[in-house]
Amino acid sequence: MTRRIxxxxxxFVLSATAVQAAASRAEGLAAWQQVxxxxxxxxxxxxxxxxxxxxxxxxRHRHAFNVVRGxxxxxxxxxxxxxxxQRANASTGIPGGPGWKLAPLSMxxxxxxxxxxxxxxxxxxxxxxxxxxxxxxxxxxEHHSQAxxxxxxxxxxxxxxxxxxxxxxxxxxxxxxxxxxxxxxxTPCP
Amino acid sequence: xxxxxxxxxxxxxxHSIKVDSGTPLLWxxxxxxxxxxxxxxxxxxxxxxxxxxxxxxxxxxCVVPMSLVGDREVTTIEAMANDAxxxxxxxxxxxxxxxxxxxxxxxxxxxxxxxxxxxxHPDDRAIEQGMGANLCRCGTYVRIxxxxxxAAQQLQRGRTP
Numbered sequence: 001m002t003r004r005i006x007x008x009x010x011x012f013v014l015s016a017t018a019v020q021a022a023a024s025r026a027e028g029l030a031a032w033q034q035v036x037x038x039x040x041x042x043x044x045x046x047x048x049x050x051x052x053x054x055x056x057x058x059x060r061h062r063h064a065f066n067v068v069r070g071x072x073x074x075x076x077x078x079x080x081x082x083x084x085x086q087r088a089n090a091s092t093g094i095p096g097g098p099g100w101k102l103a104p105l106s107m108x109x110x111x112x113x114x115x116x117x118x119x120x121x122x123x124x125x126x127x128x129x130x131x132x133x134x135x136x137x138x139x140x141x142e143h144h145s146q147a148x149x150x151x152x153x154x155x156x157x158x159x160x161x162x163x164x165x166x167x168x169x170x171x172x173x174x175x176x177x178x179x180x181x182x183x184x185x186x187t188p189c190p
Numbered sequence: 191x192x193x194x195x196x197x198x199x200x201x202x203x204x205h206s207i208k209v210d211s212g213t214p215l216l217w218x219x220x221x222x223x224x225x226x227x228x229x230x231x232x233x234x235x236x237x238x239x240x241x242x243x244x245x246x247x248x249x250x251x252c253v254v255p256m257s258l259v260g261d262r263e264v265t266t267i268e269a270m271a272n273d274a275x276x277x278x279x280x281x282x283x284x285x286x287x288x289x290x291x292x293x294x295x296x297x298x299x300x301x302x303x304x305x306x307x308x309x310x311h312p313d314d315r316a317i318e319q320g321m322g323a324n325l326c327r328c329g330t331y332v333r334i335x336x337x338x339x340x341a342a343q344q345l346q347r348g349r350t351p
Contacts, residue, residue: 065236066322077308078301078320082247084235087260091212092253094235160234 028185034170034178035144036119039109039126041168043153045116047101050108058166060114073102089152093160097152106131123189137183144179196256200225201269207256215259216240216251219266227267227296231325238324241297242266248304267296275345276303282341290328298324302338310345312338 046055085100154172156165231239235250245262270276305320
């Protein structure tokens with residue numbers, strides 16, 4: 001009788017643990033979807049292109065002025081990102097931040113025709129340490145929390161017309177919290 | 191309106207400028223310092239006529255407010271005659287007879303100098319990409335390309351035309 005009770009308790013504890021793990025993964029996946037909604041917003045994905053140029057605007061059109069990626073993702077001699085983009089948003093309506101540049105092609109989140117990659121594809125790209133700059137979960141959280149260009153996307157300033165640039169669907173705090181939940185769940189991917 | 195005093199070094203000369211922090215560098219150069227070689231074209235960084243060298247980077251001075259210039263040194267077209275590469279580029283411009291109306295040419299030359307300092311032997315594609323955002327309504331692009339190539343050849347030979 002005692003042994004039977006003990007067996008039941010073991011099964012109960014194991015089941016509870018399994019449920020907790022499954023819930024944690026489910027929470028992680030839900031959090032990832034929130035992260036994905038930010039990463040695919042034009043303020044982010046316009047510089048995570050698969051082409052030789054950045055995009056701009058909420059309609060994600062090709063960046064004007066014949067701007068091209070260049071070998072270091074910062075433009076080419078004669079026409080670099082810094083030719084216009086300064087270290088902070090300019091009162092003249094040109095957005096800016098420290099080290100303004102395109103994401104490397106290994107961190108492209110769209111097809112060459114502009115179609116946005118699926119949630120699973122972006123997740124696997126972001127978590128692939130062979131191509132993401134060797135970032136583990138903690139480093140990804142740090143990147144989302146502190147990287148100047150990530151932070152810029154939540155405070156992108158005004159266009160030359162005076163209109164505010166649109167921002168991602170989460171606040172920066174919400175984005176960091178979602179990233180933390182996703183990382184604590186082991187960075188699960190759909 | 192927030193007036194501030196800025197220490198600004200232009201073409202090796204130090205200045206103290208008191209202007210609104212949002213004043214574009216272009217207008218400080220032209221109106222405060224009288225350096226009118228740098229031109230106003232579009233005012234939104236779209237044409238390149240206002241290009242100056244700001245801390246080693248060819249920069250659209252019409253969209254850089256004084257608040258973001260910092261301690262970076264400014265070099266304008268007025269200093270190109272005394273710049274080793276600038277002199278060669280200007281001579282190539284004259285020898286190739288690039289200029290028609292001339293309004294965009296100071297920006298074109300500033301960009302060409304920046305291009306050649308980073309890439310002394312640019313091919314056609316590099317010239318198109320590096321110079322492609324400097325517009326010329328007279329359509330002198332073919333002669334600009336020829337002059338950049340001529341300057342590159344002179345740089346290779348290490349002497350002026």
